[in-house]
Structure formats: C-alpha cells, structure tokens
Amino acid sequence: MNAGAWSGLQELDRLAAGHSWLHRLDPLVKLLLGLGFAVAVVSVPKYALPSLAPLLMVPVLMAALAGFEPLPLLARAWPAAGVALMLGAFNPLLDPQRVDVAGCQVSAGWLSLAVMLAKALLVAGMALVLVASSGFARLADSLGSLGAPHIFVQQLQLLWRYAGLLAEESDRLKRARDLRDPLARARGPRLAARLIGGLLARSLARAERIHQAMLCRGFRGSLPGAALRPWGPQDWAALAGGCGLIGACRFLPLVPWAQQALERIQP
Amino acid sequence: MHMSDALLSLPVAGAFLAISTAALAFSAKQAASDPRAQPARMGVLGAFVFAAQMINFSIPGTGSSGHFAGGTLLALLIGPWAGALVIASVLAVQALFFADGGLLAWGANVFNMGLIGCLVAVPLVYRGLAGPAPSKRRRRAAIMAASLTACVGGALAVTLQTTASGLTDLPFNRFALLMIPVHAAIGVAEGLITIAVLEQLPAWAQDQGAPQPREGRRVAGVALTALVVAGLVSWLASARPDGLEYSVARMGVEPASLRGGLNQRLRQWQSQHALLPNYDFKPTPVASSGVASAMAGAAPAQPWPKVNAGTSVAGLGGAVVVALLALGLGGLASWWARRRARA
Numbered sequence: 001m002n003a004g005a006w007s008g009l010q011e012l013d014r015l016a017a018g019h020s021w022l023h024r025l026d027p028l029v030k031l032l033l034g035l036g037f038a039v040a041v042v043s044v045p046k047y048a049l050p051s052l053a054p055l056l057m058v059p060v061l062m063a064a065l066a067g068f069e070p071l072p073l074l075a076r077a078w079p080a081a082g083v084a085l086m087l088g089a090f091n092p093l094l095d096p097q098r099v100d101v102a103g104c105q106v107s108a109g110w111l112s113l114a115v116m117l118a119k120a121l122l123v124a125g126m127a128l129v130l131v132a133s134s135g136f137a138r139l140a141d142s143l144g145s146l147g148a149p150h151i152f153v154q155q156l157q158l159l160w161r162y163a164g165l166l167a168e169e170s171d172r173l174k175r176a177r178d179l180r181d182p183l184a185r186a187r188g189p190r191l192a193a194r195l196i197g198g199l200l201a202r203s204l205a206r207a208e209r210i211h212q213a214m215l216c217r218g219f220r221g222s223l224p225g226a227a228l229r230p231w232g233p234q235d236w237a238a239l240a241g242g243c244g245l246i247g248a249c250r251f252l253p254l255v256p257w258a259q260q261a262l263e264r265i266q267p
Numbered sequence: 268m269h270m271s272d273a274l275l276s277l278p279v280a281g282a283f284l285a286i287s288t289a290a291l292a293f294s295a296k297q298a299a300s301d302p303r304a305q306p307a308r309m310g311v312l313g314a315f316v317f318a319a320q321m322i323n324f325s326i327p328g329t330g331s332s333g334h335f336a337g338g339t340l341l342a343l344l345i346g347p348w349a350g351a352l353v354i355a356s357v358l359a360v361q362a363l364f365f366a367d368g369g370l371l372a373w374g375a376n377v378f379n380m381g382l383i384g385c386l387v388a389v390p391l392v393y394r395g396l397a398g399p400a401p402s403k404r405r406r407r408a409a410i411m412a413a414s415l416t417a418c419v420g421g422a423l424a425v426t427l428q429t430t431a432s433g434l435t436d437l438p439f440n441r442f443a444l445l446m447i448p449v450h451a452a453i454g455v456a457e458g459l460i461t462i463a464v465l466e467q468l469p470a471w472a473q474d475q476g477a478p479q480p481r482e483g484r485r486v487a488g489v490a491l492t493a494l495v496v497a498g499l500v501s502w503l504a505s506a507r508p509d510g511l512e513y514s515v516a517r518m519g520v521e522p523a524s525l526r527g528g529l530n531q532r533l534r535q536w537q538s539q540h541a542l543l544p545n546y547d548f549k550p551t552p553v554a555s556s557g558v559a560s561a562m563a564g565a566a567p568a569q570p571w572p573k574v575n576a577g578t579s580v581a582g583l584g585g586a587v588v589v590a591l592l593a594l595g596l597g598g599l600a601s602w603w604a605r606r607r608a609r610a
Contacts, residue, residue: 012364034370035370035371038272038369038370038371039277039371041272042272042273042275042276042277042280042371043277046433046434076365076366077366078366079365079366079367081271083269083270083271083274084271084273084274087274087429087435087437088273088274088434088435090435090436090437091435091436094436094437094438095436109436112434112435112436115273116273116274116434116435117273118273119271119272119273120271120272120273120369123271123272123273123369123370123371124271124366124369125366127362127363127366127370128363128364128366131363131364136360136364139363149291149292149295149296149299150295151295151298151299151304151352152291152295152352152355152356154306155306155309155310155313155352155353155356156356156359156360158306158307158309158310158313159309159310159313159314159317159353159356159357159360160360161310162307162310162311162313162314163314163317163318165311165314166311166314166315166318170318189463193460193463193464193466193467194467196460196463196464196467197463197464197465197466197467197468198467199315200311200312200315200464200467200468201467201468201469203311203314203315204307204308204311204312207307207308207310207311208305208307208308210307211305211306211307
C-alpha cells in the first residue's frame, strides 16, 4: 500500500468525523441520492453541455452543508476525468460537425469531450462528498441494509481494516530493505518479486492470526460498525428534498429561463 | 481500464450493473460454502490488489501505461467466487474514495475486471490448460494464457460498452485495434507479476489444488449467461436507432398504424406536453436568438446524433448564470452551516 493512498483513506475517514447536518443523515439516504444523481448526470445527451450546469448545484450544496473545502475535493475527483479524457480525446478529430460557440466555429467533438469531462467530475465529486460525510464503516453497513450479501459487506469492512495492516507490513519491509542495502545496489525485478511475495505471505499470516484471535473472542462474522438507527423525519425529508432538487436541476429548463432573464436585463 | 460514468449511456450502464449484481449475488451464495473463501484471506488480498492497482507500469513502445488487475491471482488463491467478490469490493472502494471508475459504471467495471478474469479466464482457460497436476512450466504457461484472456477480454468488453453507449466517436474496429495490443502487453505483465508473486508464496498460501465439486459446470453456466446477456444487452442498448426505427427509415415509409387518427393526435399531445421531447429541451424563443441563431445554420442537414440549439451551447450565457447561481447557493449554504455550528 503506498503511503499516499493510505493517507488519502485516513483523510477521508477524518472528514467523516464531522458533525454537520449532512454527517448526521443516514448513509443509505446519501447513497441513494448519489445513485440518483449519477443517473441524472449520465442521462444528459452527448452535446448538452448547458444541461449539466444546473446539476453542479447538487454537489456544491452538499459540500457546503457538510462544511468541506471544495478545492481539495475537486483535486481528488480529478482522476475520474483521466479515462474520459483518454477516450474522448479523439472526438474533436472524428466528429466532423461544426458548431458555433460564442462566435467561434469549433468541431462538435469538443462539445462532446467537454460533456464527458464534466459528467465524470460531477459524479466523482458527488461520490466523494457523500463518502467523506459518511465514513466507510457506516457506508458498508448501509449497503448491508440495502440487501447486499453479508459476505460482500464483511469483505468491504475487512478490506478497509487490512489495508492498514498491509501498509504497516510494507513499511517494515521497506525499512528492512533500506537498512540492508542503503546504496540501492542490489535492487531489481527479482528482489521486487521476492519482496512482494514476502509482503503478501506476512500479511496473510498476520491476518489469519488476527482472525483466529477475533474468533476466540466471540467474533461471528459481523464487525461492529456504527449502529444504524431507523430513519427519522430528517432522513425522509433529505431524501425527498434531494430527489426533488436533482429532478428539478435535470428536468426544468433552468438554462433557457436564465437566458431569457439575461436577454430581458440587456438593454 | 476503469470506466467512468461519462463514457457509458444510461441503458448500457444499467444493464451491466444488473448483470454484475446478479453474478455477484450468485458468487456470494457459492462463496458462503467455499472453504477457500476465508474472510481474513479475502480482506488481505483485497487490500493487496487495491494497492497493486494504484501502481501503473509503462508499456514499452506504446507510450501508454497499465496496472495490475488481479483477477487471475485472486481466483487462483481463493477460488473464482470469492475472487469476483474481492474485485467488486476493491472497485467499490476505488469508485467511492478515489473517483477511479464511476458509480453507475461500477457494474461494467466489475464485469470487465472481475467476472471475465475470475469466472472465465481462470476456471475455463487456466484449469483447461493446466490440468489436474501441472508441471511448473505448464502452470506458468496456463497462468500467462489466463492473464492474457482476462486483459484482452476486459479490453474487448470496454470497447463494446463504449461503442454501444455512443458517446465517443471512435469506430469499433479502430478502437479495438487501439485497445487490444496495449492490453495484450498489459496481460503479459499481469501474467509475469502473477507468476512471480505466486511462486514467492509459501506452499500453505498457494493454490489449494482441485476446484470444488461441480465448480467448473457452475462457473461455465454463470460466465456463459453473463457473456450472452451482456452481448445482447450491448446490442439492444446501442445508441443507434432500434430495429423497427431503422427498418422504417430504410423503407422510407411510415407504418399505417402510426399515421392519422388517434395515433397522430396522441403523438402531437406527447410532443407538446413531454418535459424533454426526444431527450431534448422543447423549442423556446431563446433558441432562435443570440448564440443560438448563429448556430442554426451551422448544423448539417441530418446529423445523427444531432447537435442542436437545445442540447448544445445555445444557452451558454444561461448556463454560466445557472452555474454561478449554484456556486452562490453553495456559499449561502456554507455560511448557514457555519452559523449553525457556532450556535
């Protein structure tokens, strides 16, 4: 486990310890809102860039209500745009239609590329806001209450916990290698393969020991996550309000209305 | 190989989500009674694959890079059912925490990186080539073949899903020619890493020998069903006109049942009252003014999918206003949340 990834996971867990209105909502509500938002974004047609503008409101509002800084979240969402950029990079070359954008003739492929990037960033940003306000354990528990198989929920929780174990073991191995070969003379693919195999074997052995100890202490296959309470009026209101907001942003012609308002204001 | 939501249309994403969810539900049922699916092993291997997928290696001569997918290694160490579940959990964490792969695209990603590797490549290709008691050389060759199958099969699935979604303009054959050689090279690297890691593991941690009774038949059934359904769904969910529309357009006639009478009136009513007729904004006065009027002559006669005033940059000014409003609302909400926190 590289240090950056592990510190990233810990940072998101730290954000989940907040006490905002969004943090107090049931994680299942946030998960359902996230899926609804993804459906709304993905349903936007290929060239409809303005239709995505109102949808920006949803993650922005959520992030603001949770008290998150928008820029670090945007930076974390950026990898989502990578694949979209790679596969959409040919659109400007392959889409021969010409359109006029603010007086400039451009290939329609630029539009579709922009739509792809915007979609990727919007969905990734929303997912990060929701996860950062829920925490991993609670989110996994809520997946269980949604009907996900027990073994899958347990796997998610153990992956989370053993990621730390792997990071510790990898740190130890790296230190041992650096102490034995400070000048990096004997490094190569063969040593790397041995180290990786060793890391996996050590981590597996330690995980088995921990698991045996857990079984001895009465573990019966479910980890104690944050206890999920029944939904209160606040959760139902958030679900209804969130769905309403997503629906309004997607289906109401907000952009033409804004355009009309702009034209009325202009002398 | 992680697909993002931006690359998939709603029908394709939804269909693959349904296929993968069904296959995972079946895998969960099978894994519950599989002695190889031990929770501690699954957890550590999940963390290991999760970490390994973050390290990209460059592919010489192509200018691109790839990463270890891990399906082959997992299926060899903990069986195909648990392997598919572990890959699904890794992809869920990556999608939720690292924005690597979309939320709706999770199903497609599980299919491409998990189901093909764990339920097709290892049980069918590896077991078929290696046989019951393989020599070291034969085992290595079988692992290499399984890794290649997993990577190239996954790349082919990505190509099919992207083409069926119709959001990129890459033609299928050109896209496949671009993807398959690169992923064949990634498959070789995946095979080498899998062999190296497996051979460094002590005996207790390696492949636990023969598969479970009737596992081959069950895996083949699930894999075949998933592949056939996925192929059909990709074709049906294609962004191209459906079979009926296409046939009608080719004949140049409108079926009698759709002409005049009640049908005509219903269609008229629908086009007047639908919120988004043909997935588009209704024509508004705005569409014929400003930027839109400049665009009106720019679009070709019968483009498909069409670029028009409603769905493109007609409302550029409006979009900017709405985006600014969204940010303003966010600022307002942030102020309100801070105020409540102080109180």
